[in-house]
Amino acid sequence: MNKSSMIRMPKRFDYASNIEFNSQIAAALEHSGTITLDCMDLDYIDSAGIGLLVMSHKKAQARQSKIVMINLKDAPHEILQLANLQKIIDLS
Amino acid sequence: MSEKQHILRKRILVVDDDEALNNLLCEFLSDKGFVTIKAFSLAQAMHILKIDDEIDLLLLDYQLTDGNGITLLQQLHMDRQLNEMPVIMISSNAAPDFLEDCFELGVTDYVVKPINLSSLVLKISALIKSVVMQQVIREQNSELARFKQEAEREESVAKFIYEYLLRQNSQHIEGVSIWLKSLSSFSGDIALAKISPRGDFYFLLADATGHGLSAAITVMPVVTIFNSMVAKGFHIKSIVAEINRKLIRDTPPDRFVAAILIQMQPSRKEIDVWNGGMPTAYWLNQGEIVKAFRSQHMALGILDEDMFDTNVVTCDFSEQGIIITYSDGLIEETNAEGNSFSLARVTELVKNESSNVQLVLINALKEFTGRDQYKDDVSICMLEPKKIYTNCAQQLHDRF
Numbered sequence: 001m002n003k004s005s006m007i008r009m010p011k012r013f014d015y016a017s018n019i020e021f022n023s024q025i026a027a028a029l030e031h032s033g034t035i036t037l038d039c040m041d042l043d044y045i046d047s048a049g050i051g052l053l054v055m056s057h058k059k060a061q062a063r064q065s066k067i068v069m070i071n072l073k074d075a076p077h078e079i080l081q082l083a084n085l086q087k088i089i090d091l092s
Numbered sequence: 093m094s095e096k097q098h099i100l101r102k103r104i105l106v107v108d109d110d111e112a113l114n115n116l117l118c119e120f121l122s123d124k125g126f127v128t129i130k131a132f133s134l135a136q137a138m139h140i141l142k143i144d145d146e147i148d149l150l151l152l153d154y155q156l157t158d159g160n161g162i163t164l165l166q167q168l169h170m171d172r173q174l175n176e177m178p179v180i181m182i183s184s185n186a187a188p189d190f191l192e193d194c195f196e197l198g199v200t201d202y203v204v205k206p207i208n209l210s211s212l213v214l215k216i217s218a219l220i221k222s223v224v225m226q227q228v229i230r231e232q233n234s235e236l237a238r239f240k241q242e243a244e245r246e247e248s249v250a251k252f253i254y255e256y257l258l259r260q261n262s263q264h265i266e267g268v269s270i271w272l273k274s275l276s277s278f279s280g281d282i283a284l285a286k287i288s289p290r291g292d293f294y295f296l297l298a299d300a301t302g303h304g305l306s307a308a309i310t311v312m313p314v315v316t317i318f319n320s321m322v323a324k325g326f327h328i329k330s331i332v333a334e335i336n337r338k339l340i341r342d343t344p345p346d347r348f349v350a351a352i353l354i355q356m357q358p359s360r361k362e363i364d365v366w367n368g369g370m371p372t373a374y375w376l377n378q379g380e381i382v383k384a385f386r387s388q389h390m391a392l393g394i395l396d397e398d399m400f401d402t403n404v405v406t407c408d409f410s411e412q413g414i415i416i417t418y419s420d421g422l423i424e425e426t427n428a429e430g431n432s433f434s435l436a437r438v439t440e441l442v443k444n445e446s447s448n449v450q451l452v453l454i455n456a457l458k459e460f461t462g463r464d465q466y467k468d469d470v471s472i473c474m475l476e477p478k479k480i481y482t483n484c485a486q487q488l489h490d491r492f
Contacts, residue, residue, distance in 0.1 A: 015302070046424075047301045051346035054394050058345055078435075082420075083350070083369050084390045087399075 003033040011041050015048035025056045032064045040071040050083050057088050103127045107137040108153040134159040154183035165197050178219040251277050267479025272471040280307025281419045281469040286322045291488040293480050294322045298351040299419040303469050310347050313338045328353040329402040332366050336400050339393030348393035358481050363409035377413030379445035411478040421470035427461050450474035
């Protein structure tokens with residue numbers, strides 16, 4: 001069954017976010033489907049944060065799941081586009 | 093830590109001249125798992141404390157035939173080792189000022205006669221647990237200090253090797269100006285310039301995730317591959333593919349390297365640029381942006397081989413003007429108000445007619461932040477094709 005889960009992104013997404021985020025992803029990946037990252041609160045993301053996203057994309061791929069990011073604010077959106085993350089994760 | 097565990101084999105010295113009470117207390121406590129030692133007088137207690145250094149807690153009656161418990165405490169204070177021993181005072185006096193005096197003299201807790209045995213045990217347990225915790229903290233602190241020292245030693249060795257490798261791989265080329273300000277001894281940013289045997293000019297500016305030693309280590313394969321492949325005259329398309337392959341294979345999945353590679357072939361009058369994850373590089377001429385080389389690809393070390401895109405941007409190239417590239421440390425640096433330097437600011441500043449746009453940016457950053465130390469590795473590189481081409485020609489000339 002294809003389910004979808006939602007994860008609320010924190011204000012600041014960097015290396016310190018790894019434990020929380022990875023466990024949320026692990027929980028979401030218990031069933032395959034779409035994982036939606038709600039970026040309504042997200043103000044800042046750095047390369048470590050991008051690394052976390054890349055890693056979770058790979059984990060999702062292995063489980064026939066995918067990740068999408070919604071409600072992105074301008075600044076973080078720009079950072080993600082610079083990294084060309086849209087090639088592997090849906091950015092809206 | 094379970095209740096049982098921290099009680100086990102803890103030694104309590106019970107000091108009470110009332111033999112019946114003393115025996116009762118000891119029997120009750122040893123039933124609970126404690127090891128008990130009896131003292132029926134002040135003198136006896138002092139003697140025991142002198143020879144037995146493994147007492148974990150002192151249960152002390154205030155009223156003793158040969159003095160009061162306070163005297164014993166005063167003696168204990170003289171002996172610093174025993175100073176940290178928890179002391180529970182037994183007394184029939186519950187008057188607040190008396191208790192205050194006791195606490196001031198180093199009593200940790202008290203019980204009032206008639207003694208409630210179960211609350212006594214709870215108090216003893218709590219005290220012993222706290223002493224054990226303190227010991228754990230002390231041990232962890234000294235272990236931490238040991239680790240820190242060892243880490244510093246390892247880092248200085250790594251630094252030596254790193255700098256040695258870097259020196260082996262660097263080539264100074266006239267017309268290539270590299271400004272790199274790293275946050276620590278190790279930089280996650282690296283800039284390389286090399287001329288191939290055929291006379292082509294290659295440039296690479298890379299930025300590994302994070303900074304410090306782990307970033308610098310990630311970047312090392314980038315350095316060796318770039319240098320060996322340029323020496324064999326490979327095109328940057330092959331070079332990025334190989335670097336990507338190596339990083340996918342040899343580094344953790346959350347580690348990657350943003351990079352911009354530039355290849356100038358003097359004979360072709362064209363420039364090839366591959367930009368994966370680095371901020372926009374500019375080709376400038378007399379204060380005007382001739383071409384912006386935006387990040388078209390994902391950074392190296394993310395996409396598997398089958399998804400990796402080696403396509404470069406090719407454009408007609410003359411020797412006029414300069415090329416500016418920089419790492420995101422520049423645009424992300426913030427000032428005291430929390431504003432970032434930003435790409436917009438860079439785009440405006442590069443339109444400066446000065447012949448040294450690199451210096452313009454360096455000074456602007458310093459002025460914007462009010463300091464010359466930054467929160468990430470920052471690099472700003474300037475290429476002057478005219479001087480570079482002269483070098484390329486010279487190198488070809490020297491060979492034949």
